[in-house]
Amino acid sequence: MKIVFFATPDIAIESFKYFINSKEYEVCALVTQPPKPSNRGKKIVQSKIKTIALENGIDVIEPHRISKEPENIEKLKKYCSDFFITFAFGQILSREVIDIPEYGTINLHASLLPYYRGANPICEVLLNGEKKTGITTMKTALELDAGDICLQEEIILDEDINTPELMQKISSMSPVLLDKTLKGLFEGSLKPVPQEHKKATFTKKIKKEDKNIDWQLPAKKIHDKIRAMHTINTCHTKFGGKLVKILKTKPLNCTQNAKCGEVLSVDKNGICVKCGEGALIILSVKPEGKNEMSAYNWSLGAKIKTGDMFEIC
Numbered sequence: 001m002k003i004v005f006f007a008t009p010d011i012a013i014e015s016f017k018y019f020i021n022s023k024e025y026e027v028c029a030l031v032t033q034p035p036k037p038s039n040r041g042k043k044i045v046q047s048k049i050k051t052i053a054l055e056n057g058i059d060v061i062e063p064h065r066i067s068k069e070p071e072n073i074e075k076l077k078k079y080c081s082d083f084f085i086t087f088a089f090g091q092i093l094s095r096e097v098i099d100i101p102e103y104g105t106i107n108l109h110a111s112l113l114p115y116y117r118g119a120n121p122i123c124e125v126l127l128n129g130e131k132k133t134g135i136t137t138m139k140t141a142l143e144l145d146a147g148d149i150c151l152q153e154e155i156i157l158d159e160d161i162n163t164p165e166l167m168q169k170i171s172s173m174s175p176v177l178l179d180k181t182l183k184g185l186f187e188g189s190l191k192p193v194p195q196e197h198k199k200a201t202f203t204k205k206i207k208k209e210d211k212n213i214d215w216q217l218p219a220k221k222i223h224d225k226i227r228a229m230h231t232i233n234t235c236h237t238k239f240g241g242k243l244v245k246i247l248k249t250k251p252l253n254c255t256q257n258a259k260c261g262e263v264l265s266v267d268k269n270g271i272c273v274k275c276g277e278g279a280l281i282i283l284s285v286k287p288e289g290k291n292e293m294s295a296y297n298w299s300l301g302a303k304i305k306t307g308d309m310f311e312i313c
Contacts, residue, residue: 001186002026002081006089008033011171013049015087018175020056028079029059031066033090067094076100083182086140087174098140103185105140108178110170112136112152114195117145118203122170123163126228129220132156135170137181139192148192150181162230206233213237214312215261218277219251238311239302245286254279261310270295273310
């Protein structure tokens with residue numbers, strides 16, 4: 001089967017490599033977002049997936065808006081592909097592009113559709129403390145993540161998994177589900193099923209202020225927020241007027257009478273802080289201008305003691 005792969009971030013790399021290495025597929029091209037300046041030094045950095053494509057002699061197309069670029073659309077038509085695969089590509093496709101491949105355009109979405117449509121499903125399922133999520137392959141439609149469902153696979157979530165860990169799990173599971181989907185559609189044994197659109201939910205864009213920790217919230221809610229935004233938009237608080245990124249925590253049942261943000265105890269297990277409901281043990285941090293370290297080691301240098309207060313940013 002001849003395919004064109006549309007993807008940009010690292011989460012799609014395992015799937016891209018799977019199809020490159022399979023004798024049952026020919027990857028004709030990679031369509032990916034143009035490179036952008038990096039945060040450090042503003043240097044132009046090529047994406048890893050583009051590097052892999054070039055190393056394997058695969059054509060690379062880097063449109064700014066693929067649906068508005070006739071020359072690139074003509075290039076796509078000349079591949080005479082059976083399928084387009086989209087996986088976190090980052091651009092909306094027009095009907096003209098969607099209809100190019102003979103058997104259709106297939107999208108892999110990182111949730112159990114119709115729940116968590118949109119660009120931020122991985123982070124948001126953790127923000128909401130969900131106990132399960134999954135991956136879905138669907139026939140791409142013009143409406144956002146609203147196409148007919150091909151296949152789904154559930155992922156059970158433990159209460160400590162963070163966004164990078166969940167991304168890695170999704171990355172490793174995706175190649176097999178995509179492979180099953182393409183073969184099923186190609187052979188005619190798989191019949192896509194319409195989504196229950198009335199049940200659809202949508203993700204929200206993460207804002208800068210969402211990173212602030214509000215100690216008046218329940219400990220479990222703060223814990224979910226920290227693991228959801230781990231290394232992506234890391235949550236932070238203030239101590240002694242300095243910013244501290246909180247990387248890993250553990251919620252704790254606690255009825256002790258104290259102010260929200262007050263330090264209840266400090267020991268080798270971490271720093272225990274009172275929340276609006278329960279308490280939170282801070283396990284690891286990244287203080288302003290320093291590397292990641294255990295909360296206990298940080299407390300020694302910062303001289304944190306019982307009764308001290310974390311600030312609400």
